[in-house]
Amino acid sequence: MSLLAVGTVAFDAIETPFGKTDRIVGGAATYVCLSASYFTKNVNLVAVVGDDFPQEEISDLNKHGISTEGLQIKNGEKSFFWAGRYHNDMNSRDTLATELNVLADFDPVIPESYQDCQYLMLGNLTPIIQQTVIKRLKNRPKLIVMDTMNFWMDIAMDDLKETLKMVDVLTINDAEARQLSGEFSLVKAAKKIHAMGPKYLVIKKGEHGALLFGEGQIFSAPALPLEDVFDPTGAGDTFAGGFIGYLAGQNSISFENMKKAVIYGSALASFCVEKFGTERIKNLSEQDINARVIEFSKLVQF
């Protein structure tokens, strides 16, 4: 089944205790699409870049079967740029620079050929743009997954709550689930967030794995214990891409299938952090992914 992914396609400059990069390609939608491409054909991208964005990077996406018909290229403008430095614990980071550039007036145009998409991934963007995408689809997709972050809770909570009413699955981290709900207990937080709209909630806990809530059930996915986390940038988006990509590939949104989707998303995220940026998730084999999923399975078996 075809998947539509909306989000940023951007440049990042990253510093970690292991090294630093110059401007490399990043952005939520980049990670989502690459990750999803391992599970489903017909991955369709809606995003915006400036004319500084390299054609070969677009070709790389196309080689992964990703349609870039919906990627707007703004002449004379620059792509979104983010620079950040991770602390030694790799769980916290400082933003060193944010240049919105083309993102400042992003108007998400959905090509006619994308209109039949059954799975919609709303990557982290302003809640208003996320809403606009849903409104511009002639038919409601079978499943709408939305990612967001604390930043929007701080400055656009009302818009965010409106958007939440329109989606099926929300993916956020544990601190964000607590902020959004005002509850410390994640079980209570999930109940409040369900009441805001999303029937399903994925709480991403980084090195502690992820929790999936829905249909009165809870699924706990482990994280793969890693010797080194080289660069966590994009891990959450890679997770989301693997999650929705797996669901689209199987064309099933049962809770049982969502559990597997959480594991496949976690597996892709565990690759993502092994190298800078998209380097690792650009070059995975089916064998790599299946071997990693078996590791997840062994990790929790008793």
Place this chain on the structure above:
Amino acid sequence: MSLLAVGTVAFDAIETPFGKTDRIVGGAATYVCLSASYFTKNVNLVAVVGDDFPQEEISDLNKHGISTEGLQIKNGEKSFFWAGRYHNDMNSRDTLATELNVLADFDPVIPESYQDCQYLMLGNLTPIIQQTVIKRLKNRPKLIVMDTMNFWMDIAMDDLKETLKMVDVLTINDAEARQLSGEFSLVKAAKKIHAMGPKYLVIKKGEHGALLFGEGQIFSAPALPLEDVFDPTGAGDTFAGGFIGYLAGQNSISFENMKKAVIYGSALASFCVEKFGTERIKNLSEQDINARVIEFSKLVQF
């Protein structure tokens, strides 16, 4: 197989966002013994209390099949007392009072009838007392499990390292594993801690579950997502008691059995936090425990 547990038997006064208690019975060895008693007969306690300790509390332990022959009662002295207040997140707490009392010169005497114990649980105590217990056993137990805390890393690291050389399993939390090893990655931390002595390491992560490292393998146990954590006091000791109790009951220290032991320990800990102090873990049925273990199993199945 018989189990010997050494640790504190004490009074606690606890404040949580849900309420507060007067002096109630606590102490690491109390939790360890009660928890272990659900899995193995012949649980033997070595500890010290003052003459302020109620006889009925000792009878309660006996009713659980726990031998208190090794519980020293010091006339004219007071039992160890700890008072603490948990913060709203229940993950951090302030110590309001610590009165060592009888603990100040605790000399762990092992009754002759305990000498054949095959499983030894060293609850949190000074590393020197933990060493003394091992030295006073005529035969080395089949398995020695040791709990400790950051406090001893701060003030008695050399003694702690000596004791670590003598034990098979260490149980600590994630922050303590990082402090002890100087490594942020828990995988790297585990390698360094293995090199210090313990062939097996359990890292307790509270609401995020636990990790078991040993024999080149890793097992990830979930925590049960709870609506309310009423009182976390003793949860780590209850975990340790369930862990070693299960191993002793099965009389198997294979890695496969240790995985199950981690789950049974986690199940007991999930009961512990439901009420103040030992209230909940004093009154469990086999059915309660088995139902909870099934919940753990369902939580990770995919």
